Amino acid sequence: MMDIKRVISTIEKNYIKNNLKKGERIDGRGLWEYRKFKITTNTIASAEGSADVSLGDTKMITGVKYDIGEPFPDLPNKGVCTVMAELLPLASPLFERGPPDEESIELARVVDRGIRHADCIQTQKLCIKEEKAVYILFVDMYVINHGGNMIDCGGVSALGALISSRIPKGEWTEDGPKWTGEYFKGKELINELPLPITFGKISDIIFLDPSLPEELVIDGRITISVTEKEITSIQKSGTATFTREEIKILGEKAFENAKKIRKDLDFWQYANNSN
Amino acid sequence: MTLLIQDEYPKKLLREDGLRLDGRGLTDLRPIKMEVDVIKNADGSAYIEWGNNKIFASVYGPREVHPHHLAKPDRGILRVFYRMATYSVFERKRPAPGRREKEISLVISECLEPVLFLELYPGTSFEIFIEVIDADGGTRCASTTVAALALADAGIPMRSLVSSCAVGKVDGQLITDLSGIEDKAGDSDMPVAMTWFNDEISLLQFDGKMNQEEMDKSLDMAKDALENVYQMQLEALKKKYIQIQEGI
Numbered sequence: 137m138m139d140i141k142r143v144i145s146t147i148e149k150n151y152i153k154n155n156l157k158k159g160e161r162i163d164g165r166g167l168w169e170y171r172k173f174k175i176t177t178n179t180i181a182s183a184e185g186s187a188d189v190s191l192g193d194t195k196m197i198t199g200v201k202y203d204i205g206e207p208f209p210d211l212p213n214k215g216v217c218t219v220m221a222e223l224l225p226l227a228s229p230l231f232e233r234g235p236p237d238e239e240s241i242e243l244a245r246v247v248d249r250g251i252r253h254a255d256c257i258q259t260q261k262l263c264i265k266e267e268k269a270v271y272i273l274f275v276d277m278y279v280i281n282h283g284g285n286m287i288d289c290g291g292v293s294a295l296g297a298l299i300s301s302r303i304p305k306g307e308w309t310e311d312g313p314k315w316t317g318e319y320f321k322g323k324e325l326i327n328e329l330p331l332p333i334t335f336g337k338i339s340d341i342i343f344l345d346p347s348l349p350e351e352l353v354i355d356g357r358i359t360i361s362v363t364e365k366e367i368t369s370i371q372k373s374g375t376a377t378f379t380r381e382e383i384k385i386l387g388e389k390a391f392e393n394a395k396k397i398r399k400d401l402d403f404w405q406y407a408n409n410s411n
Numbered sequence: 412m413t414l415l416i417q418d419e420y421p422k423k424l425l426r427e428d429g430l431r432l433d434g435r436g437l438t439d440l441r442p443i444k445m446e447v448d449v450i451k452n453a454d455g456s457a458y459i460e461w462g463n464n465k466i467f468a469s470v471y472g473p474r475e476v477h478p479h480h481l482a483k484p485d486r487g488i489l490r491v492f493y494r495m496a497t498y499s500v501f502e503r504k505r506p507a508p509g510r511r512e513k514e515i516s517l518v519i520s521e522c523l524e525p526v527l528f529l530e531l532y533p534g535t536s537f538e539i540f541i542e543v544i545d546a547d548g549g550t551r552c553a554s555t556t557v558a559a560l561a562l563a564d565a566g567i568p569m570r571s572l573v574s575s576c577a578v579g580k581v582d583g584q585l586i587t588d589l590s591g592i593e594d595k596a597g598d599s600d601m602p603v604a605m606t607w608f609n610d611e612i613s614l615l616q617f618d619g620k621m622n623q624e625e626m627d628k629s630l631d632m633a634k635d636a637l638e639n640v641y642q643m644q645l646e647a648l649k650k651k652y653i654q655i656q657e658g659i
Contacts, residue, residue: 182501183499199496199499224542226467227450227452274498281451305415
């Protein structure tokens with residue numbers, strides 16, 4: 137295993153780069169090969185929903201909590217979902233303590249946008265009383281070990297946590313919102329299954345699912361979030377530039393990989409059925 | 412605003428048959444599971460499941476001190492950061508660390524420092540990051556226990572391990588290892604930690620009411636519980652090397 141430092145030596149950089157040119161990667165994968173996801177849901181008793189997801193060495197634990205609050209004035213009958221990411225300093229010597237930095241905000245925002253624009257959460261149902269009380273869902277992602285490609289891992293863990301959630305159903309009474317004794321679960325909460333798929337780029341080589349040593353040497357990456365039929369968000373980051381042809385191809389690759397992940401992980405099996 | 416379901420405490424914490432609400436006897440510990448070397452990036456790490464508590468700890472160091480002015484020319488420093496995940500408690504916790512987390516960090520740091528040889532590492536720092544991802548009473552004890560394991564896993568020279576457990580009083584009875592409900596609704600709570608090289612107490616807090624006799628008895632109860640926790644810590648550390656040996 138390579139030592140993790142902020143600056144990676146030229147010799148290591150060239151090693152990774154030359155291997156990529158030959159179509160090989162230091163962990164033995166092919167350019168278009170994804171690492172394995174491992175997912176366990178409902179691991180946190182205190183959370184409404186939770187998922188413990190590993191992608192290679194990357195490990196994230198995501199929990200869902202809810203609150204009742206006032207809706208946004210322009211969306212008076214829709215619930216709200218906010219995504220937060222914590223890059224815990226225990227997860228990597230690269231992470232520092234303190235308020236969220238750019239990296240953690242980008243992670244949260246990219247996962248958030250993927251979910252938001254995909255019509256993933258049934259926000260219409262998460263309304264108790266128009267203009268008065270809607271649900272606010274908090275999806276909080278905690279990185280436990282940083283092994284690269286936190287965005288894709290975060291996307292899967294957010295989805296897993298949401299699907300496994302059990303949110304108390306409320307009704308409006310004169311004294312405010314009251315619990316009906318039932319819960320929102322599985323398909324009552326979730327519509328679509330958006331997944332972010334990330335590609336790394338170094339010089340003119342593009343590859344799927346960068347690991348941490350690769351992330352430290354790449355020029356940039358591009359994340360494409362897709363549902364079954366549509367692209368819902370794209371984030372290009374780093375200094376790399378992409379041609380139009382490349383983006384077209386990567387779009388197709390994103391659909392292809394997201395389909396495979398959805399099939400492999402079979403998200404609906406994690407829907408919470410308990411009362 | 413408000414949550415739809417309220418967090419309610421029962422009136423009585425002991426059942427008719429004298430057992431506790433979760434079926435434990437007065438001096439029983441909750442089920443405990445410990446594992447070391449769970450976070451690859453860290454110099455040392457450990458994970459503990461203590462009842463419903465789930466806690467990760469990782470250790471980095473000796474390494475350069477940030478910010479630099481905290482460095483001490485004659486010895487190393489130990490810093491502990493105890494944090495709780497937003498979803499680890501009934502009502503979502505705000506992400507920024509609160510006063511409680513900072514106090515517990517300090518208490519744990521001062522509890523662990525006696526076992527380290529900090530004078531051998533001038534100008535450096537050891538940092539222990541503790542993340543509580545699920546909480547159900549007794550997190551500071553579980554955190555101290557798991558932090559000691561992470562230090563040992565990092566291969567940092569130590570005088571001994573440190574073990575910790577709470578004792579307290581509910582419905583007039585002394586009990587070992589308070590759960591979340593017993594902690595909130597009980598009469599008193601006393602977290603205790605022991606450093607084994609001198610058999611002395613290095614973490615002690617107390618909230619509630621107890622007379623002198625009860626206090627003496629609960630310290631004895633704590634000692635018994637800590638012996639068990641200590642054995643489990645040793646097992647967890649040995650298990651890593653047994654696994655490596657079997658792998659060869």
